[in-house]
Amino acid sequence: MAYKKPESALVVLFDEHHRVLLLQRMDDASFWQSVTGALEDGExxxxxxYREVAEETGIDAKALGLSITNHAKQNQYVIRxxxxxxxxxxxxxxxxxxFSLQVSSKTPITLTEHLQYEWVSKDEALxxxxxxxxxxxxxxxxxxKA
Known part of the structure; x- marks a missing residue:
């Protein structure tokens, strides 16, 4: 098994109603998260x-003309x-x-790595x-919300 690089991207997806997309992990059903994944070599x-959004939700942001926002913020945390x-x-x-990405709530979601997804209010997401x-x-x- 190849080890993961201890560097990742976190992408918060939200819709036009300011609802947040939450994904339920397969390996821990009590763990809800945004899109996240490790950087691959040279990436x-x-x-x-962009890759993780496509892999985890089926949303090809580039093909849809959507731009992921880079918040130029880095976090360091202890790995579980x-x-x-x-x-x-x-x-x-x-x-x-x-990072973050605004998408229409009508954009189809196709899960490949999670049990289910939900669009929830910002407060519920928190x-x-x-x-x-x-x-x-x-x-x-x-x-x-305004």
Whole structure:
């Protein structure tokens, strides 16, 4: 098994109603998150963001003419103990690059890596998300309803 690089992209998707797309993990049904994934060798964080959105939701943002916003924000967090075996031995921290993408709520979602998805209010997303950095990204980068 090839180890994951301890550097990832987090992409918060929200719709025209300022609802946040939450994805339920297959390996931990209590864990809801935004799109996220590790950078591959030679890949820039923005490339990872586009790739992961397509892989996890079926949304080809480039083909739809949508631009992912790079918030030029990086987080560093401790990798959950249950996932550390995926990284090189002794790796404890991950660096996360934060992005967001607004899509129409009518855009079809095709899941490949998650159990289910839900469009929820910003407040509900903040209550349900497990990751503190994911909560912060939703709080900072998803507009509040007018």
């Amino acid at each position: 820039m964080p923005i490339e990872t963001a 103990e249950r996932w550390r075996h995926r990284y090189p031995p002794g790796t404890l921290h991950n660096t996360e690059h934060v 209550a349900r998300l497990w990751s503190p950095s994911n909560k912060e990204a939703v709080s900072l980068f998803v507009p509040s």
